Amino acid sequence: MASKRIGIVGGIGPSATVLYYQGLIGGYYDRMKDQHFPEIIIHSLNFEEINQYFEHDLGLLAEKLVGVVRGLQKSGCDFALFACNAMHMVYDDVNRNISLPMLNIIECVLGEVQKKQVRKVGLMGTTHIVRSGIYQRLLDMAGIECLLVDEEEQSWMMNAICQDLQRPSVPSSTLARFLRNVDDMGERGAEGLILACTDLPLVVTEENSSIPLFDSTQIHVKAALDLALGLRPLK
Amino acid sequence: MASKRIGIVGGIGPSATVLYYQGLIGGYYDRMKDQHFPEIIIHSLNFEEINQYFEHDLGLLAEKLVGVVRGLQKSGCDFALFACNAMHMVYDDVNRNISLPMLNIIECVLGEVQKKQVRKVGLMGTTHIVRSGIYQRLLDMAGIECLLVDEEEQSWMMNAICQDLQRPSVPSSTLARFLRNVDDMGERGAEGLILACTDLPLVVTEENSSIPLFDSTQIHVKAALDLALGLRPLK
Numbered sequence A, B: 001m002a003s004k005r006i007g008i009v010g011g012i013g014p015s016a017t018v019l020y021y022q023g024l025i026g027g028y029y030d031r032m033k034d035q036h037f038p039e040i041i042i043h044s045l046n047f048e049e050i051n052q053y054f055e056h057d058l059g060l061l062a063e064k065l066v067g068v069v070r071g072l073q074k075s076g077c078d079f080a081l082f083a084c085n086a087m088h089m090v091y092d093d094v095n096r097n098i099s100l101p102m103l104n105i106i107e108c109v110l111g112e113v114q115k116k117q118v119r120k121v122g123l124m125g126t127t128h129i130v131r132s133g134i135y136q137r138l139l140d141m142a143g144i145e146c147l148l149v150d151e152e153e154q155s156w157m158m159n160a161i162c163q164d165l166q167r168p169s170v171p172s173s174t175l176a177r178f179l180r181n182v183d184d185m186g187e188r189g190a191e192g193l194i195l196a197c198t199d200l201p202l203v204v205t206e207e208n209s210s211i212p213l214f215d216s217t218q219i220h221v222k223a224a225l226d227l228a229l230g231l232r233p234l235k
Helices: A014-032 A047-056 A058-074 A086-096 A105-115 A127-132 A134-141 A151-162 A172-187 A216-228 B014-032 B047-056 B058-074 B086-096 B105-115 B127-132 B134-141 B151-162 B172-187 B216-228
Strands: A006-010 A040-044 A079-082 A120-124 A145-147 A192-195 A213-215 B006-010 B040-044 B079-082 B120-124 B145-147 B192-195 B213-215
Touching (some): A006 A058, A006 A216, A014 A040, A040 A058, A047 A058, A047 A086, A058 A086, A058 B058, A079 A086, A086 A105, A086 A127, A105 A134, A105 A192, A105 A216, A120 A172, A127 A151, A151 A172, A213 A216, B006 B014, B006 B058, B006 B216, B014 B040, B047 B058, B047 B086, B079 B216, B086 B105, B086 B127, B086 B134, B105 B134, B105 B213, B105 B216, B120 B134, B120 B172, B134 B145, B213 B216
Parallel strands (some): A006 A040, A006 A079, A120 A192, A192 A213, B006 B079, B120 B192, B192 B213
């Protein structure tokens, strides 16, 4: 049986896009033990241009993403996803204006948090995503308490994600400060931590984290592979 | 000035596609020191399906690739490239049937070999590419002598490229045998070695090779970035 064709809106940032691609290819091979990899079309965007939209014009962002998703549909993709949490700020606006099924990262993550019966969860991501409240709203509706880092750390973290995590190697002081924030979440009672930015797994991992992780990238990739292989239905 | 939009026909294999993507993004950053990365659309194909075409039906391969390149054009790409040497066996057939400018890897490599004034060069690649003679023809026309490995090593190498080089880590015995073949080329008088397969840089590198390399991936990526930045003209 042929896999479905996967559309990826990527480039925000490029390292995360590589994690998605490698995760899909590696995940396919681990499950199927053959190399009939699903066709994947990645449209990688201009990082700086999209960051400007995040900060100044979500309307233009939605417009741009509608065009990109339509392009993926014309190229034969069966479904698409944003390889970036922050793009989900305009998910509903985009979704209303396209007919291609989309796979929402926040719904995928909430599903995993509920499956593990976690009642209090930490949330780490860009300032865009934290301020937008898109995770908090869904968690709140599900009766799950959500912890954030304080404003000073949030502002440092945003800068580190946009700069240090886009380089080939991450400075050790940056890594250490991320891990101090993880420890702090645990001390405040978080039973798990949502990595709500597709670049965070570059620094916070199962190996170095003191509390269990909900890695949004990994959860999203697994769900996409399930969809491509027909193991879960397209909406 | 906005960069041109780059189309990549990828997935053959997936690791090479990652090298292209990372090479373009990293190369852009190294030159421009900003994150206005060019838009890149990657259409990653089914590895096993395309391998079947390589072996049994180049006509169907050309047909498939014409469709993929037209899709990249419809999605707004300004030019496209095959992130794979072997696909170039049908480059002329595809090129005749599309209007989007393409960047030919073999022409890019020949240009570098001529620039370094090399008169005798080794060639390593898949059996498809070596048997097709597409590199040898162009080298011959330029008066450059071309050395190949013997049939037994070629057959082993083909298998290693298709299997070991598609895994997350390459067995050390595989690496050692590749390097013995590189040494052998040097002893036979090669002043340089063309890595005519986009997966070979995963094992043979400037650091471990006893003779200078013409890494087709790196040369192709650099030329693509020059094109995207308007530093060389579109054909």
